[in-house]
Amino acid sequence: MESKEVILLVEDQEGFRRIYQDVLNADGYEVLTAMDGEEGWETAKQKKPDLILLDLGLPKMDGFEVLRRIREDPETKKIPVIIFSVIGEQKDIQKALEMGANDYTVKGFYTPREILGKIKSVLTQADLKKD
Amino acid sequence: MSWFSFSDMRLRRKIMVITVISTLVALVMVCLTFFLYEMMTYPEIRLKSLATWAQIMGDNSTAALTFNDHKTAQEMLATLKANPSILSACLYDNKGQQFASYQRDRAARRRYPAVAEQAGAESSGGSLKIFQDIFSGGERVGYLFLETDTEEMRTRLTHYALITVLIGLISFFISLFVASRLQRYVTEPLHRVVDRMWDIARGEWDITKRLEVSGRDEIGDVAEAFNAFMGKLQTVKDMKSDLISVVSHQLKTPVAEINGFIENMLDGITGEVNSRQRGYLDQMLVIGRGNYKLISDLLSISKIDRGVVSADIHPVSAKEVVALTIRDYEQIMKEKSLILRLEGTEEGIMLYADRDKVVEALRNLLNNAIKCTDSGSVTIRVGSEGDQGVIEVLDTGIGMDEETLGSLFTRNRVLGQEAHRSGAGLGLYISKYFMNIQKGDLTVTSEVGKGSCFKLVVPKYMKQAGTAA
Structure with missing residues (x-):
């Protein structure tokens, strides 16, 4: 791997941000963080990360709106997005998947390490598509 | 109070008793009316009839009196035999001397009174007597005395009484029969309403159920009132669900965050962890995951209550499901020195299911x-039956008796006394529900003292067909 892969974490809970930033850093990823929807969208557009972890319940602009903008913009529409949900949001997840999210995971139900596994497999699939 | 209590009687009996009693009362009243009427009017009728006889006899005897013909007068009086109720008769001449006489029973030898000062009738001593002047051409030629008994009236009244008893018996049986037929129109709709109420009361807390309101009578009112009550209950239940939902959403993020931090520490992300620290962190994680599970269960229940649970079905390997299941429990099993056996996980069985829900179950x-x-030991055994994937969880524990098994998958256990036992209440109810919404099932067999076997079934993924049935 020549350069570090960049992952954007859009999450308003400080705890989750730190947990996932730490676990991704420990595994050698570069992590960008955003605390709300607007910041998330701005960062995605400017930095074009390799993958976005997107919470749905965000201040200022909700996750669905961020996802819609990412998928509508030609520069960002290829970026894989994993919905970063909490338990009990089955309907929201379904909606996000229909809107073009690549996958979803449930914070708390799975350990950070298990979620890391999912991130890796989504990245691998995205790499395969690119080639 | 006493062995016989009207208020404890079944409605069916009450209706019959009421019908029969009111029928009999009406009948007795009618009979009594006739009886009294007869008592009051009969003597008058008799008297009129006696007066008629006296008139005829008087008219017929004028010639005999005028010509002093005793024989003809005697023969004429003898014709009174035709009327058996006439006891005696006597004809007097205009001087008041007996002229001719008649006795129904010669042995009775009834006395004839002396000529009364004036004509009239009197009733005494069970007999009716009449005196009549006999006129011929405006001149009194004699007198006639007639006496009749009241035997006929007694006979009539006896007949009345007999008829009353007979009709009474007949109408008793008819009203009993009619009441036993008609009571169904009251009791059967009531039974239906009561049965439905019990269905709902014994059921699985499905308070969206309502009674069908049939008819505008009181039974319809009962059903309507019950439905209104159920509506109120529904509101209360919805409020409870909403409260649980809001509280759980607020709780789950901090709990999940704490668990995440602990997991990262145990993962060594924050640096080397020594064995005592690891011991503490392991304990914290057990507690944290327990809390997380409780919150998840509460959320699931409130979702089931609001009917918003859906399954996200994809192909998933049984091995992955088992791996995700056991990772939270390896620590606890180590502490309890329990052996975990895995069977059939390497056979590559693919399920067509909602991974998260199967894992949770x-x-x-x-x-x-x-x-x-x-x-x-605890054994997790993966296998298949036809087009169904099977995952069994077997233990060598205390097992369960029939009664426990019967209520195992209900949520009544959580609402009842057993609610205090740590956790085990809601889980099985939720698990079975989760399996049922993805064409699967959850069943159990158990033996006291030997252990239990929970069997989870979900459709297998058929590669050839692309999707499962």
Whole structure:
């Protein structure tokens, strides 16, 4: 791997941000963080990360709106997005998947390490598509 | 109070008793009326009839009196035999001397009175008597005395009484029969309403159920009132669900965050962890995951209550499901010195299911198995039956009796006295529900003292067909 892969974490809970930033850093990823929807969208557009972890319940602009903008913009529409949900949001997840999210995971139900596994497999699939 | 209590009687009997009693009362009243009427009017009728006889006799005897013909007068009086109720008769001449006489029973020898000062009738001593002047051409030629008994009236009244008793008996049986037929129109709709109420009361808390309101009578009113009550109950239940939902959403993020931090520390992300620290962190994670599970269960219940649970079905390997299930419990099993056996996980069985929900169900089963087992082993066995994938969780624990098994998958256990037992309440109810919404099922067999076997079934993924049935 020549350069570090960049992952954007859009999450308003400080705890989750730190947990996932730490676990991704420990595994050698570069992590960008955003605390709300607007910041998330701005960062995605400017930095074009390799993958976005997107919470749905965000201040200022909700996750669905961020996802819609990412998928509508030609520069960002290829970026894989994993919905970063909490338990009990089955309907929201379904909606996000229909809107073009690549996958979803449930914070708390799975350990950070298990979620890391999912991130890796989504990245691998995205790499395969690119080639 | 006493062995016989009207208020304790079944409605069916009450209706019959009421019908029969009112029928009999009406009948007795009618008979009594006739009886009294007869008592009041009969003597008058008799008297008129007697007066008629006296008139005829008087008219017929004028010639005999005028010509002093005793023989003809005697023969004429003898014709009174035709009327058996006439006891005696006597004809007097105009001087008041007996002229001719008649006795129904010669042996009775009834006395004839002396000529009364004036004509008239009197009733005494069970007999009716009449005196009549006999006129011929405006001149009194004699007198006639007639006496009749009241035997006929007594006979009539006896007949009345007999007829009353007979009709009474007949109408008793008819009204009994009619009442036993008609009472159904009251009791049957009531029974239906009561049965439906019990259905709902014994049921699985499905308070969206309503009674069908049939008819505008009181039974319809009962059904309507019950439905209104159920509506109120529904509102209360919805409020409870909403409260649980809001509180759980607020709780789950901090709990999940704490668990995440602990997991990262145990993962060594924050640096080397020594064995004592690891011991503490392991304990914290067990507690944290327990809390997380409780919150998840509460959320699931409130979702089931609001009917918003859906399954996200994809192909998933049984091995992955089992791996995700056991990772939370390896620590606890180590502490309890329980052996975990995995069977059939390497056979590559693919399920067509909602991974998270199957994992949650399996975690519930494993959690229970560990709780109920103090020594020995817990086995997770993967296999298949036809086009169904099967995952069984077997323990060597205390097992369950029939009664416990009967209420195992209901949520009544949580609402009842057993609610205080740690956790085990909601999990199985939720697990079975989760399996049922993805064409699967959850069943159990158990033997007291030997252990239990929970069997989870979900459709297998058929590669050839592309999707499962």
